[in-house]
Amino acid sequence: MKKFLExxxxxxxxxxxxxxxxxxxxxxxxxxxxxxxLRSLRDMLAGSSRSSVNMTVKWDGAPAxxxxxxxxxxxxxxxKKSVFNKSPKxxxxxxxxxxxxxxxxxxxxxxALKEFSKLNIKGVLQGDLMFTDDVGTDxxxxxxxxxxxxxxxxYAVAVDSDIGQQVKKxxxxxxxxxxYEGSELQSMKAKFGADVSKLTKSNSVWxxxxxxxxxxxxxxxxxKETDAITSILADTGRTFRAINGxxxxxxxxxxxxxxxxxxxxxxxxxxxxxxxxxxxxTNPKQHANGYLKWVEDxxxxxxxxVKTPNAKQKYKNIQKQYIIELRKHTNNxxxxxxxxxxxxxxxxxxxxxxxNVKQLTDTFIKTSNGFKVTNPEGYxxxxxxxxxxxxxxxxxxxSFNNFTAIKAWDK
Numbered sequence: 001m002k003k004f005l006e007x008x009x010x011x012x013x014x015x016x017x018x019x020x021x022x023x024x025x026x027x028x029x030x031x032x033x034x035x036x037x038l039r040s041l042r043d044m045l046a047g048s049s050r051s052s053v054n055m056t057v058k059w060d061g062a063p064a065x066x067x068x069x070x071x072x073x074x075x076x077x078x079x080k081k082s083v084f085n086k087s088p089k090x091x092x093x094x095x096x097x098x099x100x101x102x103x104x105x106x107x108x109x110x111x112a113l114k115e116f117s118k119l120n121i122k123g124v125l126q127g128d129l130m131f132t133d134d135v136g137t138d139x140x141x142x143x144x145x146x147x148x149x150x151x152x153x154x155y156a157v158a159v160d161s162d163i164g165q166q167v168k169k170x171x172x173x174x175x176x177x178x179x180y181e182g183s184e185l186q187s188m189k190a191k192f193g194a195d196v197s198k199l200t201k202s203n204s205v206w207x208x209x210x211x212x213x214x215x216x217x218x219x220x221x222x223x224k225e226t227d228a229i230t231s232i233l234a235d236t237g238r239t240f241r242a243i244n245g246x247x248x249x250x251x252x253x254x255x256x257x258x259x260x261x262x263x264x265x266x267x268x269x270x271x272x273x274x275x276x277x278x279x280x281x282t283n284p285k286q287h288a289n290g291y292l293k294w295v296e297d298x299x300x301x302x303x304x305x306v307k308t309p310n311a312k313q314k315y316k317n318i319q320k321q322y323i324i325e326l327r328k329h330t331n332n333x334x335x336x337x338x339x340x341x342x343x344x345x346x347x348x349x350x351x352x353x354x355x356n357v358k359q360l361t362d363t364f365i366k367t368s369n370g371f372k373v374t375n376p377e378g379y380x381x382x383x384x385x386x387x388x389x390x391x392x393x394x395x396x397x398x399s400f401n402n403f404t405a406i407k408a409w410d411k
Contacts, residue, residue: 055212060153061128068124124180130173170206265298284337
């Protein structure tokens, strides 16, 4: 796992990968790490102290926001994801916000700048902005809620609850999930998790640290549930051993060569189209062979697009060479598809258990027929030893919600 850890260490938390995709990103090291993550999660939910994993909840907030002290001048700032660029765009004054942002984003960052400066943040924190002045009041199933919808999911807290009263008083809501430390912004190291207990409390800021909280005491696996996931993990291990590591490395290099006009021909893009359509891979061999057709069709679009005979011939030659090379990988891709399916099966055992647990807020999606109960966006599993993290998301449900829910920007 050394190579996997080296590649992950110190990266900024700007994009988390799905657990089942680590084998495509890091080869057999990534596949092995995925199995180990799931074993640790099983141990955690079975009540074992051996587990080396922490769990946080993924909040469907927007925008992602960074706040803290600029080591260069000691001044407080808020920022978007460009914070770690070579020339970072930091907002330290309202004027700087006016020069760069407009509309609702302008308003939200001004509120964040004023209110987060009261928290006495050390270093830099990353979080999801949940609300500013856009908290609503809705009656859902006969109960009055304060609601906020930063993106797809509607978060709801009962008006007469303690959290409801906190939200009512607050001018901004945020969930902090990552801490950054270092002597300069560009070289800061990310540590998943944030300790809000060290921040100065303010009635005008509602905040949480994203840590998974079981407020109902139902998150422990039963013996039957533990046996079920252990059985899946045993099958996962057997399938993993059937994957040809050297051949997988060659396939990954082939994928890396798919740049420019060929970006849409990648295997991950192919897989993601199935997720967006809500199609589970039920026949791994057929899926692997289907990838050849996917690449052929992707390149055919380029052939049809170009005008000159020379350009068409160029792409035909590329098409032919890729198909020849990819045919060498279909058996291995079949095993990889089986492996990913089993990882997803084990992951979903965990996600379903976590979804049964009452969290701080209720979650809904807004449809044309009113509010519909939904699960949280997902979870993030963090290895306490390496500091690495992976997403645990019911991709089918979240993809369906993205297509069917009335989004915040649709209201």
